[in-house]
Amino acid sequence: MLLRHIRYFLAVAEHRNFTRAAQALHVSQPTLSQQIRQLEDTLRTPLLDRTGRTVQLTDAGAAWMRYAKLALQDLDAGVRAIHDVGELSRGNLRLAVTPTFTAYLVGPVIDGFYGAHPGIAIDIQEITQDQMEAQLADDKLDAGIAFEPVHTAEIESQPLFRETLSLVVGGGHPRATRRKPLTVQDFATEPLVLLNRAFATRGYIDEYCAQHRVRPQVAVEANSISAIVEIVRRGRLATVLPDAIAREHGDLRPVPLDPPLPARTAALLQRKGAYRTAASKAFAEVLIASFKRSAASKP
Numbered sequence: 005m006l007l008r009h010i011r012y013f014l015a016v017a018e019h020r021n022f023t024r025a026a027q028a029l030h031v032s033q034p035t036l037s038q039q040i041r042q043l044e045d046t047l048r049t050p051l052l053d054r055t056g057r058t059v060q061l062t063d064a065g066a067a068w069m070r071y072a073k074l075a076l077q078d079l080d081a082g083v084r085a086i087h088d089v090g091e092l093s094r095g096n097l098r099l100a101v102t103p104t105f106t107a108y109l110v111g112p113v114i115d116g117f118y119g120a121h122p123g124i125a126i127d128i129q130e131i132t133q134d135q136m137e138a139q140l141a142d143d144k145l146d147a148g149i150a151f152e153p154v155h156t157a158e159i160e161s162q163p164l165f166r167e168t169l170s171l172v173v174g175g176g177h178p179r180a181t182r183r184k185p186l187t188v189q190d191f192a193t194e195p196l197v198l199l200n201r202a203f204a205t206r207g208y209i210d211e212y213c214a215q216h217r218v219r220p221q222v223a224v225e226a227n228s229i230s231a232i233v234e235i236v237r238r239g240r241l242a243t244v245l246p247d248a249i250a251r252e253h254g255d256l257r258p259v260p261l262d263p264p265l266p267a268r269t270a271a272l273l274q275r276k277g278a279y280r281t282a283a284s285k286a287f288a289e290v291l292i293a294s295f296k297r298s299a300a301s302k303p
Contacts, residue, residue, distance in 0.1 A: 007079065009043040010072045012036055013051060017069050020058045077143040081279035093123045095283040100129040100136045100148040104205055105270070107229045108248045109149065117290045124283045133204050140275045146284040148273040149291075151204055161271040162288075165295050169208065169265040170258040172250045176239030177257070185262035192218035197232050197241045200225045209244050212265050
């Protein structure tokens with residue numbers, strides 16, 4: 005059995021089609037088919053059912069795929085370990101964050117990390133937590149910044165800080181100068197622009213409204229924090245975002261709610277038992293240190 009047999013099998017298992025798998029692997033379909041047959045001969049069992057319109061895994065194929073993926077992940081981690089440089093003069097960091105963090109967290113943290121380790125190439129993705137956990141489990145990311153609790157058994161989390169959410173309005177909004185907390189009933193009358201339901205923040209908002217038996221007046225849904233901020237700063241619509249985002253934008257104002265939205269715990273996410281590159285270890289140290297300094301500076 006060769007490494008290419010594992011890669012070829014996993015490609016077919018992912019695409020459920022020999023033609024698409026061959027295109028993804030940049031090999032001919034006959035070559036791919038031949039390699040899969042060699043693998044099945046070696047294992048003395050069929051791994052793929054080719055009789056239907058799409059290729060399906062046999063029971064043996066489904067059982068073996070899990071171990072094939074783990075083996076490939078470990079081999080890829082071994083390659084990174086070989087090329088890992090302890091003094092951090094070079095290397096790579098594969099990072100993901102949930103969208104709200106892009107608006108206020110990524111800038112200072114990445115700037116601090118780059119200042120300490122300019123030789124590290126950083127690849128940042130902005131994705132939902134479900135996508136992040138899946139990519140961490142598949143060893144496609146080194147780390148992610150999202151929320152506790154995690155939903156995937158293969159992921160471990162390290163708490164970073166507590167994040168509070170508020171109603172956020174533009175400087176010209178009628179609620180902009182309000183100091184007294186807004187009741188949940190008044191909140192329900194506010195026209196809102198919110199993240200769509202793919203995002204964890206929207207889940208917090210919907211759960212809050214359900215608990216207090218109100219229905220939010222959602223005028224606009226978006227999948228971009230920057231779009232929401234641009235809309236809200238104009239003054240007609242409100243939103244619900246972390247207080248820190250309002251503090252980062254001088255033309256936004258947080259309005260407290262009564263009862264308040266529950267705080268949530270931001271966390272560093274990594275795959276359990278995964279190889280930690282020098283770059284990922286250094287990033288975790290910079291990230292945690294930045295929040296310790298921030299907490300110490302607060303009165």
